[in-house]
Amino acid sequence: MENKDVKMPPKTRGPMRGPGRGMMPGEKAKDFKWSIGKLLAYLGNYKIGIIVVMIFAACATVFNVVGPKVLGKATTALSEGLMNKINGTGGMDFNYIGxxxxxxxxxxxxxxxFxxxxxxxxxxxxxxLCYRLRKEISEKINRMPMKYFESRTYGEVLSRITNDVDTLGMGLNQSITTIITAVATMLGVLVMMLSISPLMTLIAVIILPVSAGLISFVVKKSQKYFKTQQEYLGHINGQIEETYGGHTVVKSFNKEASMVKQFDETNTVLYKSAWKSQFLSGMMQPIMNFVGNLGYACVALSGGLLAIQGAITIGDIQAFIQYVKNFTQPITQIAQVINQVQxxxxxxxRVFEFLEEEEEDQFAQNPVRLDKIEGCVDFENVHFGYKEDQTIINDFTVHVKPGQKVAIVGPTGAGKTTIVKLLMRFYDVGSGAILVDGHNIKDFNRRELRDAFGMVLQDTWLYKDTIMENIRYGRLDATDEEVIAAAKAAHAHHFIETLPGGYQMELNEDASNVSQGQKQLLTIARAILADNPILILDEATSSVDTRTEIQIQNAMDNLMKGRTSFVIAHRLSTIKDADVILVMKDGDIVEQGNHEELLAKGGFYADLYNSQFDEAESA
Incomplete structure (x- = not known):
């Protein structure tokens, strides 16, 4: 079977449906308290380690803060020794200084x-924590309904595992230690400054509200530009991804100039907003330096006057100046870390919203477990719509006997693929029921239900690994010999042998180093290897040439003997031997029967078949 829960390699690239992006720099949470609360709950498992971190950070700060005052004693000893030497009353006490x-x-x-x-x-x-979150997200993906992924871009989902978890981890690692160290440093420095001179401490503290006011002003001015930068960074990422993914189409329609113009317009807005936001944000450090220098000047002036009066020593002034610098630095760090915390x-x-998204019910209350699935399938008055107010399958009823080959045909948008999605429980029916061997598919555990189906889709799905492993994905415990036998049955063995490396050739990320038809053959080989009781073929031969299609058709006919098979096809010549042909139009079965019966009716199927025959004749 092609859809397994055992392993989830990355999908080959599909069409982008919008700009997939992760969390942008400076972006704020919609509910700050909720997101931080959830994060703290996760950190609860590591509270002992965090307490140890806090203690060690505080100890490191204490030893660091005491240093300048002790060093000031050496400065005082040097100045006193120098004066004694000048006055001829003594010399340097190098032993004490050392x-x-x-x-x-x-x-x-x-x-x-520390x-x-x-x-x-x-x-x-x-x-x-990051490892746990990535693991939970990966497991969550397998439990989420298909409608979630069909309404979002691939980049949006992948960014939860990559960008957002990385941002969370980096921010957490740096912000906690920075905040603890900064607060401990401020408190420690304040105590040490008070021990040297309360008056000079008061002068130094006065600069705090000035710094806070200036920083607040800058942040307020820059925030709107950060918001615009975030928005247009997402736009430009989306444009680049879509243009690169569809560069063949862009070139075919000579739209290079139009795409460049669109990119330039977006890039101009991004440039202007980024320039202003970064300029204003970059002003914080010069402002802090300016305020800090004012503090130094005031401290130096007041300290000099106090030293003249003999109230403090020169070493104390030197130590105090260091403390002033250490006092303003944590303020800058906290200002910077606030943006990081946001x-x-x-x-x-974004991570926790994803983890709390609606899940599929994976297990039935009293699950049906069958030793062997015969393949009897019943659709009973099935109604379904992807949106509640838009029904696309209307009163669909059909009985499929075990081993029958059922073809589903009809124009594009008739609901053919939707029927398959309902059968696999990628979506649940709005009303009615689908039965397998007389049991409602809702009474099966999802994984056990899907183990009964083998699928070959119109959109090939291969991942970055060897050809051998891509085929083996149908049944992970298959031997190399069984994989090769499946490839031969799918008429893929010959072309695989001609590739460099043969079965050990590694497909690239989007499997573009083999042709579309070859990719289709590999997915058919995978389905053959899976050996499931019920087969679903959705336009399985749409990407191969006529000669190869005939070969595959013969192989598939042998494979489908004794198995219930659902074949979706546009080329009606490929399903003439089907036991039952269901002709769909606008979500309804308008005709059903075998090929001869439907032609004899001269209805909708006959019109479809004859139109294709006429096209083939004219071609």
Missing amino acids: KVLLFVLGLYSISAV SFIQGWIMTGITQK SMAAASE
């Missing part, structure tokens, strides 16, 4: 060790 410097070196070394350990622990916690909250919101 001890002080060694003590400071020890303080900074211990601080570095910082290293807390960083190592925090990195481990964030990576474990991005982290937005990323976590």
Whole structure:
């Protein structure tokens, strides 16, 4: 069977339905409290580690903060020794200065060790959390209804696993340690400054509201430009992906100039908004430096006056100036980390929203378990619409006996593929029921139900691996010999042998290193290998030439003997030998019977068949 839960390789690229993008820089969460609350709940499993990180970060800060004051003693000893030497009353006490410097070196070394350990622990916690989230998202994908993925771009889904989880992990790793260190540093520095001079501390603290006011002003001005930047970054990503994915179509219709013009317009808006947002955001550091320099000047002036009065020593002034710098630096770090926390909250919101999306019920309450599925299928008064107010399958009723070959034909949009999706329970019927061997398919566990079906779709689905493994995906425990036998039955063996590497040739990401017809043959070989009791062939030979189609048809006829088969086909010449042909139009079965009966009726099927025959004759 082609659809397994065992392994989920990436899909080959399909048409983009819009700009798939992840969380953009500076993007805010819609519900900050909810997203942070969910994140904290996940972090609850690592609370011991986080407590250890907080303790180690605080210890690292304490040892780092004490350093300047101790170093100030060495500065004082140097200045006093210099004055004594000038006055001829003594000399330098290098022994004392050396001890002080060694003590400071020890303080900074211990601080570095604590910082290293807390960083190592925090990195481990964030990576474990990211691993858990990726695992949960991957498992969640297998439990989600098909309608979710058909209403979103591939990039939108993939960004949850890549961009958003990475942003969450990086933000969490950096923000927690930065906030803890910054707060501890501010408190520690404040205590040390007060111990040196309350008056100078008051002067230094006055600069805080000035800094906060200026930063708030800049952030407020830049936020609208960040918003525009985020929006147009998404637009430009979408344009690039769509243009690159459809570059053959763009060239065929000579739309290069039009696409370049569209790109330039979007790029111009992005450039202007990015320039303004980055410029305003970049002003924060110069502003902080300016305010910090004002603080230095005030501290130096007041410290000099106090030193003249003999209230403090020169070493204390030197230590205090260092503390002023250490006091304003955490403010800058917190201002920067706030934006990072917003991005982290937005990323976590997208991840947790995905994890809380509606799921399919994977297990029935009293599941049906059959030792062998015979292949009897009944559609009883089935009604269905992808939207509640738009019914596309109307009162669909048919009885299929075990082993019958059932062809479903009709014009595009008649509902042929929808019938198959309902049979596989990719969607549930609006009303009515679908029975397999007399049991409602809702009474089966989804995985066990789908194990009964083998599928070959019009859109080939291959992934980046060897040809051998792509075919083996139909039955993962198959031997190499069984894989080769399936390829021979699908008439794929010959062309595989001519490829470099044969069965060990690796397909690239979108399997573009083999032709469309060859891809179709590989998926047919996969279905043959799966050996399921019920087969679904949705335009299975649409991408192969007439000669190969005849070969495949013979192989499929042998494969379908004794199995219930549903064949969707536009070329009616391929289903003339079907036991029952269901002719669909606008969601209804307008005719049913075998090929001869339907032709004899001279109805809708006869018109379809004769129109194709006439086209073939004229060609």
